[in-house]
Amino acid sequence: MKKALITGITGQDGSYLAELLLSKGYKVYGLKRRTATPNFENIKHLLDQIELVPGDLLDLSSLINAVKISEPDEVYNLAAQSFVGDSWAQSIYTGQATALGVANMLEAVRLVKPSARFYQASSSEMFGRVMETPQTEKTPFYPRSPYGVAKVYGHWITVNYRESYEMFTCSGILFNHESPRRGLEFVTRKITDAVAKIKLGLQHELRLGNLDAKRDWGFAGDYVKAMWLMLQQENPDDYVIATGETHTVKEFVEIAFQHVGLDWQNYVIQDEKFMRPAEVDLLLGSPRKAKDKLGWEPEVSFEQLVKTMVDHDLEKNRVIP
Numbered sequence: 001m002k003k004a005l006i007t008g009i010t011g012q013d014g015s016y017l018a019e020l021l022l023s024k025g026y027k028v029y030g031l032k033r034r035t036a037t038p039n040f041e042n043i044k045h046l047l048d049q050i051e052l053v054p055g056d057l058l059d060l061s062s063l064i065n066a067v068k069i070s071e072p073d074e075v076y077n078l079a080a081q082s083f084v085g086d087s088w089a090q091s092i093y094t095g096q097a098t099a100l101g102v103a104n105m106l107e108a109v110r111l112v113k114p115s116a117r118f119y120q121a122s123s124s125e126m127f128g129r130v131m132e133t134p135q136t137e138k139t140p141f142y143p144r145s146p147y148g149v150a151k152v153y154g155h156w157i158t159v160n161y162r163e164s165y166e167m168f169t170c171s172g173i174l175f176n177h178e179s180p181r182r183g184l185e186f187v188t189r190k191i192t193d194a195v196a197k198i199k200l201g202l203q204h205e206l207r208l209g210n211l212d213a214k215r216d217w218g219f220a221g222d223y224v225k226a227m228w229l230m231l232q233q234e235n236p237d238d239y240v241i242a243t244g245e246t247h248t249v250k251e252f253v254e255i256a257f258q259h260v261g262l263d264w265q266n267y268v269i270q271d272e273k274f275m276r277p278a279e280v281d282l283l284l285g286s287p288r289k290a291k292d293k294l295g296w297e298p299e300v301s302f303e304q305l306v307k308t309m310v311d312h313d314l315e316k317n318r319v320i321p
């Protein structure tokens with residue numbers, strides 16, 4: 001039986017990846033940092049099938065211990081301070097977790113189980129002020145936030161461990177991917193949760209920042225399949241994972257409100273508070289290499305994604321307003 005260690009198991013991607021690996025017969029270990037109150041919302045249905053090991057990306061000895069306990073064939077490093085918006089207010093911490101945390105995890109693997117295959121959750125935020133469109137594995141990076149800068153370090157240290165120690169390390173440059181398990185602070189889930197609450201009479205307005213930003217949005221369940229595929233190849237490599245379509249925040253808003261029969265213009269207010277000091281205006285990825293080499297393709301369309309998230313939030317807010 002193959003064994004996998006997932007950091008960030010309580011997050012959106014960690015939960016979908018754990019489901020995928022369990023369905024393939026893996027023994028799944030999840031790194032879990034201490035929190036004062038439980039945060040098992042995304043993995044509560046999996047708790048009796050996975051093993052949680054204590055640890056924090058900032059604490060190397062806990063990571064060494066986690067690798068010793070799990071003896072993994074594959075390590076998926078998904079943990080990070082992942083919210084771009086907060087990365088200005090917590091720029092040092094973001095660097096410690098999202099950049100140096102990767103080095104800590106790689107060191108733990110190198111010291112304890114260097115033969116384990118390693119996946120790093122890199123990001124399209126590394127392209128930032130994009131140097132070309134669509135963005136590919138060869139597009140130069142120009143990050144626009146402390147988060148993006150930290151991810152560039154994470155990407156290159158992953159490449160460096162591959163080249164320095166001949167470790168099987170892959171960097172997946174994933175464009176935005178969403179789901180009903182997305183954190184409520186990200187724009188897609190903030191919108192679908194608000195639309196549901198407005199429809200149910202529980203909220204009266206939705207305050208947003210930049211409506212013109214364009215993102216290449218896919219479904220998280222599709223994207224974790226690409227992570228797994230990367231680690232099944234003969235050689236380690238880096239891949240862009242994207243849909244190849246881009247949409248504005250405004251388009252997302254329009255479809256979400258339309259889906260419940262409301263006109264967004266009656267509810268959405270632009271608020272400076274949600275504007276970023278430096279914005280990423282346009283992301284559009286080319287999934288060409290992933291298609292050719294991994295045989296990976298996204299299955300859920302943009303419209304389906306928006307509607308599924310709204311339907312989920314309607315149901316959730318009906319039960320627990």
Ligand code: NAP
Nearest residue numbers: 008010011012013056057078079080082121123174176177
């Ligand atoms: P998420 O929902 O925010 O999950 C982040 C996970 O990291 C949570 O389980 C969190 O634990 C854990 N974590 C944070 N700091 C930690 C620390 N110091 N030590 C140990 N664990 C820590 O993020 P996601 O959307 O699933 O994304 C997964 C990864 O992919 C992240 O690295 C993100 O930056 C990257 N990424 C995401 C996207 C996207 O569109 N979703 C695109 C490209 C790259 P708690 O539950 O305790 O907070």
Ligand code: GDD
Nearest residue numbers: 082084123124125175176185186187188208209210213274
């Ligand atoms: N969060 C948020 N809240 N974003 C808003 C709002 C708002 O009220 N109004 C407009 N936006 C715009 C942001 O300025 C940004 O241009 C866009 O919506 C998307 O913001 P987020 O959903 O917060 O995601 P992100 O693109 O910054 O980052 C996500 O994708 C990256 C991959 O490109 C995160 O998942 C990162 O972890 C990931 O690496």
